[in-house]
Amino acid sequence: DHEPENDFSSQAKRKLEQAAQAYLGRSKALLISDYGYGAATPELVKRLKRTRAVPLVLDSRYRLLEYSGVTAATPNEPEVENALRVEIGNDWAKLRWAANEVMARMKLDSLLITRGRDGMVVKLGNEVVDIPIYGSDQVVDVTGAGDTVIATFTAALAAGADAVDAAHLANYAGGMVVMKRGTATVSGPELLHALETSAPVRRKH
Template identity: 40%
Template structure:
């Protein structure tokens, strides 16, 4: 635990580039007024609306919250959600010059309708997603590539956050991985649907279901998970593979052959797991940029995830919270 405590202040000011699908999580909140006479549905009286970073934008938010200097690379629309997302990221000191406005594309939004009464817990009743499924134009891709090339040499580490919305094109993916490999810069990928195309990346982060889907497996148990982790490690020629397992913690596979089971740090206070994967990626990337081993970086990310699952919605952890969580765990 002392090693992790000493690692926390080293995260500060590390320059991290996050390339990926920038998402605006929109929350529309309303108080339950009555049942509609038009249909058997609730009528909500609008009470609030706010936008928080999601997807790759949440990864940038988490890096910034832990003290890193973040450079966001991606696409947002010239719309309300995009403008709010830029403002939210800018207010946290995140560099947003690399966010390209695609005139033909709306900002990726996930709008959650939240309902509750005076004496009830607020609950999500429906979610509306807005997203263009087509690849970017060559002009938009060229602008992203130009921004990446202008800043990449100054980075201590890079995150490729691929939610399946085409920001990390094959051209961008191959260029960034090759550059990071040549310059020995840690590059970590978190890809929901296409992780097996990231050959040569330094670290692969997946959850159990993503790892299973990547190899065509329907389910994964403790035994098959070990097999899956080894296969992903070998096929992608990565240095490490980190698979998150929810209440069962994490499993880390390293090129040396070492396999580490990392138990959860928080079993009793799970409130919301939304965005916890982005927290894991952010903390591990910063730790690697600070010179940590893969094992210590994974352990630190485990503590960070244990903090955010106690909070509602997409959330972040701070250096102070990390130190407290690590210190309390050591004392226990």
């Protein structure tokens, strides 16, 4: 990856928003990834929300809590720790508290927290589900794994799945893509085979 040396120009931002508005008119969901480069902002998201009522999923590296009212957010655990200024570690009570806190502050319908080798946690309503990583923990290459999880989660929401089912599907996709070298993808048949041969699992607390 090569990070931009300069901020986005006003002209570039306008063109990006115009393109997003155009695509949103024929889309079933919107995924916003804010890496802190100035292309995605809370103000942009507010304007896009008014265009069409579709699931809007947010992934923000540095200013998670500045966004409000999106459908779902997909931070990783370090991003949650940084936003709340708390160290979660292996403390389930802290993790549950953090999920509740982010949900409340951001006014989300659901929240997915990715945890690397520890899998992920999804919160929907009052339910917090702890999902262990799918497949082997002998990871080959994590390149693009987070993007795979977020994209699969968003696509599942767009298809009508609830957040828990969407998270399980995303977990399958993420678990498979890390077993491939380079920036890899997971196919529909691969996902279907995983669903047919391995039932979704959740940890009990």
